[in-house]
Amino acid sequence: MNLKNKVAYITGGTKGIGLGVAKTLLEKGMKVAISGRSEKSVANAIEALGKENVIGLVSDVGELKNEEEAINRILEKWGKLDVVLANAGVGHFAPVDELSSDKWNQMINTNLNGVFYTLKASVAALKKSKGYYITLASLAGTNFFATGAGYNATKFGVVGFTQAAMLDLRKYDIKVSTIMPGSVSTHFNDNDPSDKDAWKIQPEDIGKLVLDLLLMHPRTLPSKIEVRPTRPDKK
Structure with missing residues (x-):
């Protein structure tokens, strides 16, 4: 894939992994739309990225209508989605036994419904461009752990x-992959990224991994990628 002027959409793109991937793709000449749930977070991210070849969208991925509107905005702006x-x-x-139903439902709606709604909203455009759909799962999608019942359920689901979506869509020449990171230095779960996180995967590392996927020869599809810190922190 020649990346110059290709168009990407990143949900949850206002910080952490999403923002790191956005920076990487912009550096390669791509046009990037990022979304977040609040106008403030989107505005802050756009300021960090610069305004050239990037737009910010407010969208709750747990609402199909929101994602349809986001995709329409991207197509109106750039005419395609890759x-x-x-x-x-x-x-x-x-x-x-202590996990509340509200927190369970929030994870299901964002982590699981969200990946379906985002694909549902974008698949027609991806068919036209013979594009790439990538989900951000987790090693928690294959390794279960105590206190992780809700999170594990969503990531196993992702x-x-x-x-399955990969098998459905490859006949349209749409590539589909999932990336399953271990510990990443982000604000996820109220973490405070700092020097103590130097051992963790960094957001730009995931950006490089996404870039590698996009540059892979069309005949080859790494459909499921596990990635973890080389040397985990020893507490």
């Missing part, structure tokens, strides 16, 4: 959804 990264996600961690 790459989608379904990155938006939330995490709440508690023993299953992995299964993405792999």
